[in-house]
Amino acid sequence: MKRLLNKIKGDESGLTLIVVMMFLFLLTILGMTMYFMSSTDLNISRNVFRGARSFYAAEAGVSEAIARLNLSASDPKYDAAMYDSAPFDINWSYDLSTAPQFKGKLDNGDSYEVNIKHKTIDDDDDPTTPDVVVTYDKGYFPSITYPAAGEGYAVEVITSKGRSSDGETVVVLEISKIPMDIKVEGAITANSEVNVIGNFCADGRDHDMEGNLGGAGNDTAGVRTTSGNSITLQGSADVYGTPPTDNTLDPNTYPNSPEEVLGLTGASASDYLDPANCDYYGPYDGSIGMNNGDPLTGITYITGDYPGPKENGSGILIIHNPNFNPCKYEASTSVDNTHPCWDTAWENPADPHYYLGANPYHSDSTVQPAKLGNYTSNATFKGLIIADLVDKIAGTPVIIGAMVSLSSIDIQKYGTGNADVLYSSEALNNFASMGFSKKISWHKE
Incomplete structure (x- = not known):
């Protein structure tokens, strides 16, 4: 009987050892899995961060290009402006690295490289004829004159390549200027x-x-x-x-x-x-x-x-x-609902100045x-x-x-x-x- 009890106790000790070893094995597998998952997450995060750095560097290049394209003769930094005079040259392009005071490098060491060129189009499907520059006025228009009736400024294609220590991102942007139609007589x-x-x-x-x-x-x-x-x-x-x-x-x-x-x-x-x-x-x-x-x-x-x-x-x-508003300020009792200023003039009962008498806005300092x-x-x-x-x-x-x-x-x-x-x-x-x-x-x- 005693021998049987000792045998059972020995079997239980062996079983316990096996269970403990299996548990340790599972913990090891779980730990290794967590390690690899964490390592993968870190690598993904690192790659995302590197990609974000190069992306922001590329966007910085875009911002500088737009700022320079917006410069005109009225700006004290006119020498940094970039433009093509009419008639537009279909081969015109600009390497931003040649511009005065080119930034090109950020404080964190990341950099960008930017090129600007006119957008062109083959408007007649004839490879033997030159392409034309695309202009913009709330829509695309091919044009070789500037500014032609109903047309606007040239469409510029900005290609900005941002670089960080371990990554590179290229951003391509099309922009144009909205032309004014000044009413000067x-x-x-x-x-x-x-x-x-x-x-x-x-x-x-x-x-x-x-x-x-x-x-x-x-x-x-x-x-x-x-x-x-x-x-x-x-x-x-x-x-x-x-x-x-x-x-x-x-x-x-x-x-x-x-x-x-x-x-x-x-x-x-x-x-x-x-x-x-x-x-x-x-x-x-x-x-x-x-x-x-x-x-x-x-x-x-x-x-x-x-x-x-x-x-x-x-x-x-x-x-x-x-x-x-000249319509309001200059309205008088002669204005009625046939007058072009009626919608905003004081004679409209919806206007709070309606009850103030003739030309009430003349006494209102805010207008x-x-x-x-x-x-x-x-x-x-x-x-x-x-x-x-x-x-x-x-x-x-x-x-x-x-x-x-x-x-x-x-x-x-x-x-x-x-x-x-x-x-x-x-x-x-x-x-x-x-x-x-x-x-x-x-x-x-």
Whole structure:
């Protein structure tokens, strides 16, 4: 009996040992599996991280390319701009590494290589004829002229190769600029009475970008306003153009906002004049353009009164109260539901100003026109100036391009000094007709 018990005990010890060994074996298998899984996850994470680094490097190259393509003659870093003059060369391309101040390398050591070229198309399926450059104006158009009617800027293909220590990513992007259609009808365009005073000169003959006569030959009026409004010359004021003065514009189609002056509607308006896209947006801060090393460039959008720049600048200068609407501000009891301003005029009972009497907006400071007033300077501005109201330009400033005012009941006063407004289609094309890039397509190779 004792021997039998000892045998059973021995068998149990052996069985326990086998169970323990099997358990340890399973733990070993599980541990090895977890190790390999963790190692695989780490490798995947590492590869994803490396891929992300090279992807972000490629996107950095795209950002630099877009920034350089957006540069124009109005930018102080104009030497870093890249563009192809009309007629477009189907073989045009640009290696970003040859550009001034090329970045190319990020702080973490990653780098990018970028090439830009025109998008081309075989428009006639004939291999013996040259391809044409594709242009964009809310759709593709092949074109060899610039800018042809209804067509826009060339479509650019950006190929950016991003490199990290262990990875490489290629991003290909198609972009183009949205062209402006500026509504300029003279050296000075207005929707009200215009007084040209003193030794002021408004010259609608076409000038080059330096203010010399003999630009592209696109002569226009010196001063042009809407029908029913007078143009008064006082003192020794001079007005030249074809014709010198004209008051035949249709007030019903005259632009009521900077967006309309620039020919922008819908999304394109926000693309251009969104505060984030302007070089400066906000009320006059007491320093912008005031001869302190901060000249006006690109798009400057002043949301209140502004005395005008006192140092040389260029681009588009807008002096406009966003709450100012000529239809509302200038509405009177003569407006009824047949008037084009009826939807927004005070006579509409839905408007809170309806019960305030005739021209109620004249007493509402929040909707007053922004004024370019007492513009005393000897500086030169190249491009386009748009103001709600112009009230006296003194000193000897020179505007090469054009000026447009929006208000229809306030007299626009130009003069008292020796200022010149010299129409220049070249200045408008180079400094004012800038376009922000629109992404058309994107893919990663």
